[in-house]
Amino acid sequence: xxxxxxxxxxxxxxxxxxxxxxxxxxxxxxxxxxxxxxxxxxxxxxxxxxxxxxxxxxxxxxxxxxxxxxxxxxxxxxxxxxxxxxxxxxxxxxxxxxxxxxxxxxxxxxxxxxxxxxxxxxxxxxxxxxxxxxxxxxxxxxxxxxxxxxxxxxxxxxxxxxxxxxxxxxxxxxxxxxxxxxxxxxxxxxxxxxxxxxxxxxxxxxxxxxxxxxxxxxxxxxxxxxxxxxxxxxxxxxxxxxxxxxxxxxxxxxxxxxxxxxxxxxxxxxxxxxxxxxxxxxxxxxxxxxxxxxxxx
Amino acid sequence: xxxxxxxxxxxxxxxxxxxxxxxxxxxxxxxxxxxxxxxxxxxxxxxxxxxxxxxxxxxxxxxxxxxxxxxxxxxxxxxxxxxxxxxxxxxxxxxxxxxxxxxxxxxxxxxxxxxxxxxxxxxxxxxxxxxxxxxxxxxxxxxxxxxxxxxxxxxxxxxxxxxxxxxxxxxxxxxxxxxxxxxxxxxxxxxxxxxxxxxxxxxxxxxxxxxxxxxxxxxxxxxxxxxxxxxxxxxxxxxxxxxxxxxxxxxxxxxxxxxxxxxxxxxxxxxxxxxxxxxxxxxxxxxxxxxxxxxxxxxxxxxxxxx
Numbered sequence: 001x002x003x004x005x006x007x008x009x010x011x012x013x014x015x016x017x018x019x020x021x022x023x024x025x026x027x028x029x030x031x032x033x034x035x036x037x038x039x040x041x042x043x044x045x046x047x048x049x050x051x052x053x054x055x056x057x058x059x060x061x062x063x064x065x066x067x068x069x070x071x072x073x074x075x076x077x078x079x080x081x082x083x084x085x086x087x088x089x090x091x092x093x094x095x096x097x098x099x100x101x102x103x104x105x106x107x108x109x110x111x112x113x114x115x116x117x118x119x120x121x122x123x124x125x126x127x128x129x130x131x132x133x134x135x136x137x138x139x140x141x142x143x144x145x146x147x148x149x150x151x152x153x154x155x156x157x158x159x160x161x162x163x164x165x166x167x168x169x170x171x172x173x174x175x176x177x178x179x180x181x182x183x184x185x186x187x188x189x190x191x192x193x194x195x196x197x198x199x200x201x202x203x204x205x206x207x208x209x210x211x212x213x214x215x216x217x218x219x220x221x222x223x224x225x226x227x228x229x230x231x232x233x234x235x236x237x238x239x240x241x242x243x244x245x246x247x248x249x250x251x252x253x254x255x256x257x258x259x260x261x262x263x264x265x266x267x268x269x270x271x272x273x274x275x276x277x278x279x280x281x282x283x284x285x286x287x288x289x290x291x292x293x294x295x296x297x
Numbered sequence: 298x299x300x301x302x303x304x305x306x307x308x309x310x311x312x313x314x315x316x317x318x319x320x321x322x323x324x325x326x327x328x329x330x331x332x333x334x335x336x337x338x339x340x341x342x343x344x345x346x347x348x349x350x351x352x353x354x355x356x357x358x359x360x361x362x363x364x365x366x367x368x369x370x371x372x373x374x375x376x377x378x379x380x381x382x383x384x385x386x387x388x389x390x391x392x393x394x395x396x397x398x399x400x401x402x403x404x405x406x407x408x409x410x411x412x413x414x415x416x417x418x419x420x421x422x423x424x425x426x427x428x429x430x431x432x433x434x435x436x437x438x439x440x441x442x443x444x445x446x447x448x449x450x451x452x453x454x455x456x457x458x459x460x461x462x463x464x465x466x467x468x469x470x471x472x473x474x475x476x477x478x479x480x481x482x483x484x485x486x487x488x489x490x491x492x493x494x495x496x497x498x499x500x501x502x503x504x505x506x507x508x509x510x511x512x513x514x515x516x517x518x519x520x521x522x523x524x525x526x527x528x529x530x531x532x533x534x535x536x537x538x539x540x541x542x543x544x545x546x547x548x549x550x551x552x553x554x555x556x557x558x559x560x561x562x563x564x565x566x567x568x569x570x571x572x573x574x575x576x577x578x579x580x581x582x583x584x585x586x587x588x589x590x591x592x593x594x595x596x597x598x599x600x601x602x603x604x
Contacts, residue, residue: 005584006584008584009581009584010585010586010587010590011336011337011580011581011587011590012336013581015336015370016336016339016369016370016577016580016581017368017369017370017573017574017577018369018574018577018578018581048539051539051540051582054582054584055582162475163476164475165474165475165476165477165478165479166475169479170479171479172479175475205473205475205476206475206476208352227473227476228472228473228535228571229571229572229575230352230570230571231354231355231356231568231569231570231571231572232352232353232354232355235355252538252539253538253539254537254538255537255538255539256536256537256538256539256540256541256575256578256579256582257539257578257582258574258575258576258577258578258579258581258582259537259575259578261574261578262571262572262573262574262575262578263572265572265574266355266572266573266574
């Protein structure tokens with residue numbers, strides 16, 4: 001028997017204690033961790049957006065335009081490919097927004113990229129990968145010019161941060177990649193820029209440590225995708241930092257939307273609180289730059 | 298305007314009038330029509346009771362967990378005990394598990410005892426699980442009990458389990474090694490030795506728990522051959538990627554992953570460590586047809602348990 005089409009469901013999610021697609025849509029979910037455009041692969045993007053649509057996600061924010069972890073500034077990407085991506089973003093600005101990767105080991109190159117893609121382009125923010133060619137973490141002073149410029153443009157700032165257990169002696173963050181920040185790095189940076197909001201990606205992976213590291217910094221927001229779904233994670237985070245500092249990411253296509261949605265539906269939250277986490281907080285942060293660019297909020 | 302069916306009328310008009318509450322269950326695209334078969338219940342082959350050693354869990358107690366499972370239409374759950382990970386008195390662990398399932402399991406929790414073949418007289422633990430506690434299966438945690446699949450006692454244990462008709466569930470992992478404590482070293486189990494281990498035991502009922510996410514050897518073509526060789530059953534608690542369950546069943550040529558027979562796949566939530574919602578959402582994230590859904594939600598587990 002052929003499977004049903006991609007928007008239909010053979011069984012009703014409501015019969016299983018889950019929201020229906022329409023209920024998910026009504027939450028106005030914005031996904032700030034979208035990898036469907038990894039390496040500019042438009043076929044993968046098209047395929048991934050089918051699931052985005054099926055799961056009722058309103059908007060995705062790509063983190064991979066004109067850059068990869070090995071080449072964050074996209075210097076090896078052909079100019080024609082960049083033009084193709086730019087056309088795609090302009091045509092689909094109602095569904096797809098972009099944070100461009102920067103390279104803290106090349107601050108001047110990063111400033112050029114911010115001018116090209118954010119100040120004078122379709123993008124709404126910058127993204128720090130989990131490592132970079134020069135192995136520079138986000139706490140290094142070379143980041144200051146990047147953060148200052150991003151702040152001047154009201155750009156969203158997203159920083160991948162993890163605590164990978166390992167190393168010798170074995171410790172949280174001891175197995176991080178060269179240049180991969182921990183949340184303590186984010187905290188150091190955030191203290192230097194108390195008026196600039198930053199989104200800390202993954203809650204550090206080990207979220208019990210990650211939340212502790214930034215809980216007293218009101219300009220640090222926590223996104224929590226890309227790790228296993230632990231029951232109680234969102235309850236804990238809300239209790240520590242309040243619901244207004246959480247931002248939702250889907251991490252597709254490498255992670256399942258089921259994993260990331262479950263983290264929020266597991267938590268004991270009211271509907272308005274869920275709305276904040278799934279998109280309200282991000283829309284508040286993105287409001288200034290979206291209005292500048294005339295994008296729908 | 299959509300046709301007003303009997304079901305829409307009942308859900309959208311009559312019930313709120315009776316209950317004085319707004320409708321909470323909007324009709325969606327593709328909802329089954331009135332007269333369709335009742336939605337199938339779920340058998341969850343992968344839950345645990347009691348306290349996770351390193352964090353308080355919301356649904357650690359049997360009563361709380363049962364209530365949670367019921368909210369997601371899970372009407373049977375195979376339950377192990379987190380105590381089995383670190384305790385040495387596994388007889389006590391298994392007795393408490395059996396008692397808790399009986400006292401507070403509301404008839405839906407089936408206890409699966411923990412056996413550690415590296416401990417002296419593990420044979421008696423198996424016997425008590427089967428004869429005294431009437432368990433249908435046992436769980437193995439090689440990473441936590443510090444042995445590999447090459448340990449000779451493991452092969453003996455599997456033979457004993459087969460003779461008793463017990464299901465054997467082997468936990469490939471319990472927690473992402475990247476977020477464990479510095480003092481905890483429980484890597485994912487290397488399952489490459491399974492074909493040799495199971496070659497002489499074709500009728501053994503054997504399931505891997507929490508496989509895939511960190512079990513690279515199971516994800517590609519080599520892994521599928523391995524699975525084909527050993528006819529192992531797997532739960533999908535750790536299957537990741539968008540539409541991951543559907544790609545597991547249909548195959549994912551772009552990533553070099555051939556199809557996995559749907560008959561091998563059973564529902565597993567890994568609750569209460571994972572939210573139940575994670576596994577239940579996966580049933581809907583992939584556009585699966587009802588026949589396949591019924592197999593992974595219930596049919597395969599029923600056949601595995603009773604076949």
